Amino acid sequence: MMTTATLTMKKFLNDPDEIVEESVAGLAAAHGDLLRYDAEARIIVRSDAPVADKVGLVSGGGSGHEPLHGGFVGPGMLDAACPGAVFTSPVPEQMLAATKAVDGGAGVVHLVKNYTGDVMNFKLAAEDAADEGIEVESVLLDDDVAVQDSLYTAGRRGVGATVLAEKIAGAAAERGDDLAAVAGIARQVNEKARSFGVALSSCIPPSAGKPIFDLPEDEMEVGIGIHGEPGRRREPLASAREIAALMVDAVASDLNPAEGAKVLPFVNGMGGTPQLELYLLYGEVESALRAAGLAPVRRLVGSYITSLEMAGASLTLLELNDELTTLWDAPVQTAALRWGV
Amino acid sequence: MMTTATLTMKKFLNDPDEIVEESVAGLAAAHGDLLRYDAEARIIVRSDAPVADKVGLVSGGGSGHEPLHGGFVGPGMLDAACPGAVFTSPVPEQMLAATKAVDGGAGVVHLVKNYTGDVMNFKLAAEDAADEGIEVESVLLDDDVAVQDSLYTAGRRGVGATVLAEKIAGAAAERGDDLAAVAGIARQVNEKARSFGVALSSCIPPSAGKPIFDLPEDEMEVGIGIHGEPGRRREPLASAREIAALMVDAVASDLNPAEGAKVLPFVNGMGGTPQLELYLLYGEVESALRAAGLAPVRRLVGSYITSLEMAGASLTLLELNDELTTLWDAPVQTAALRWGV
């Protein structure tokens, strides 16, 4: 059964049950200068953690979103990441171990994507950390406008803004901001960011071995998250220009930035979409943003928060101010994002 | 016909015939600080080109391999890239325009992947450049051990070593090496590098709108290039461990490095393979290399020379020496590779 799965799944793996462990081990082997993997506690930790008197930054969630979160561990970004099973939140023990490992005495910020599982597990971990006398501030990320936020939903999902919050809050922590300030910056990013995603194909969770949903050749899923779940609706496959317009309209109308506002558009690939297409889509997004009277002054284009091998893309729009721009430009040295060093 | 193609192809595009133009325009929009796109001449040029007295470095080839080559234009790497149609070599006019645009008076090196089309078009361009009094040194890259090099083939294909040669020769040019020296370094990289690739799926050229080949659920193509062409043979789908062993054996037995040699393994994704799998494969490759008595001291893991959305991976193994290591570590500032700045 497992063997069949292995041998008939079009993936590079040995055993579906070991895919996360083995992948994280490979990440650590490739980036030993930046991070180490504690196989016992199942956490990825910045090599020089804990950094004395620096606020620790911990995130985590289900795996299958690589490079999120492990690829963002390093100076200027995360101090530790907790990888769960594919698409399944990690357990409180992992977050607790990570919190202890990175606490430099200035407290620890938990960056939590808004999924019931992540929220509950991080909540239990924060309670345990408090019992051990570590000050923890939890920041919830919920930027996905595809989900209407109401009493009648679990609220919006945390998607692309997570990458931006990890970078920007990481820079604030590196700069020496205190616990409240670092958490405040992360919350500001979440308030100023909105996302919307589209899938052209489903993805194959290794443990299931088959696609989560089937998508006809001429349709796309609109308003998807990052767990291969179906989107809000299905629509006929559209051109990149139409999709860009749809995305820009969805995020801009909800974020509703000031006329002429400086923005950071983040065009993200879902894992199976190549750069040739991502940059083409980016070009359409930039045009649509300018047409909407917005001013892109920073950009991020690439597959940074993915859904296994899903073909698709998401747009995250962050309204910038000088503070956020300075922190975005600050040096970062991780496996997936690197500049200034 | 075109519309059907557009609407039933699971890609972000508007018009299959415009995909390269529009993607490159998006690249330029996203990275205006590093490069500009000359739509007239159809070349991507480093923004500050020509750099006086610096050897110019030009490469190019069919598109569909992004980030190669445009994503590698910038300080410390390429001065210009010439994008052809998808999987089709650019035309001599493009290489000539690029050569003129980057000639800072110290001559220009052409990095040419060994494909009949690329070789012929670059050859005609070099002749034209000579007529215009620009000194050009052409370096041929042919690192793919899947193709046996004999009188009876077009010779080995240029694949992963191209990325390494662009980085390392780019550093040499930035350092101020002269034309012969920069070309010499690039040839040294090619001599010291070998590659081998495996595909788990085919890819869909936008103009064709359907996969180049069909691959049964339980088979893989072994010994592939980067143009979606079938490989040397088909084999039953194997585990990541077996595939890593196959790759390491193929490149190491051909490169035949000194016992305990310092090496740079480059595990490359073909475009549709996510990082979760790439790092897992990297872990297996590193183990296999160590078991073979080799010492990985530098690494590159990611999708840097791709074949549209193909699922698959290749291993390029470069035997290092102090000179190559120093040049590898030197600062590079491009859309796809960035460190030290």
Place this chain on the structure above:
Amino acid sequence: MITESVVQNTTITSWMQESARAVTAQCDYLTQLDSAIGDGDHGLNMRRGFDSVTKALAGQDDSLLPGRLLIVAGKTLVSTVGGASGPLWGTALRRAGRSLGDRAELTGEDLADALDAALDGVVDLGAASTGDKTMVDALAPAVEALHHEIEAERPVAVALTAAAEAAEEGMRATIPMQAHKGRASYLGERSIGHQDPGATSTALIIRALEAAVAAEG
């Protein structure tokens, strides 16, 4: 001829074993339900969790009290499942365990109170009400039925049969509901017409309890 069955620590252990057997047998089905309105891992999460629970309990000595066993089981779920169901079922079993204090033999009332505590734990953590298309839609009616039957002085085994039937009814009742909690809520109206995976596994777990107690009879 029903002889009133007694609930003791061995009953708890076999309840957990029965649950493990059930979620393992239904693993693919639960995962398939979760694929329709979630992320396709519920069966795997429950199987992973209850596998670990049976292993953990196997390691305990026979003198351990029912309450302790449930607390161990709950902690094991929290530390091995992840996702939403891990903390939810983990908290449920821990609360149930605590409510039993150091009783060695449990009456029907004790059992009903323990399931009360479990339900409270789920609601405190997940804030779902009945009708939100979650495990609560199976657990709440089960607890209510159990109380009702026990107050009517039915034998525990019989009462649990009623509870299991109530759970299954509640499970089926989730089909027409629009989800207001958990991943399924992201689908909005697209969540209508699918049975909730968590309510389904909950029904299996109540059935497992019935079987465990009946076996003692």
Place this chain on the structure above:
Amino acid sequence: MITESVVQNTTITSWMQESARAVTAQCDYLTQLDSAIGDGDHGLNMRRGFDSVTKALAGQDDSLLPGRLLIVAGKTLVSTVGGASGPLWGTALRRAGRSLGDRAELTGEDLADALDAALDGVVDLGAASTGDKTMVDALAPAVEALHHEIEAERPVAVALTAAAEAAEEGMRATIPMQAHKGRASYLGERSIGHQDPGATSTALIIRALEAAVAAEG
């Protein structure tokens, strides 16, 4: 009643138009052949190239000599096709054009010599010999047949029919060959059993020449 047909600049223009029509009509077929042993773009490359050629020639004035027209056509192919076929056919036509100097009307000999020059150009650039499974396997026999027929003093139109047949025979002969040049050579023995796309388009282009000349008749 064959009246000896004359080859002049209008013949060259209609040859190019005929070629464009043919590779456009066979575009998918050529691409499909290239998918089997190449990278699936040959039809697109040839169509793109000859589209541009007809556009380019449409812009020329009628007084332009045959040789000049072929040089313009060749340069256009080089600057619009890319790939292997662009430089190869581009060089072929440029060489053919140069060989014609400033002749305004061409005899059968002139035409045969021009195709000789074309073949030399292809071989100089691509270094392929017959049997390597390339366009040379169609072009070489065509040139040879043309010479043979012209020496036998057959009318040009008739000679070209023989040349076209020889090209098609050479095209079919590539099927059992193992490729030793171009992308197909990467496949090693897997290239056996497939017809070479470039040889196929070459046969179309010789047929187009026959048609153009016949039309003048």
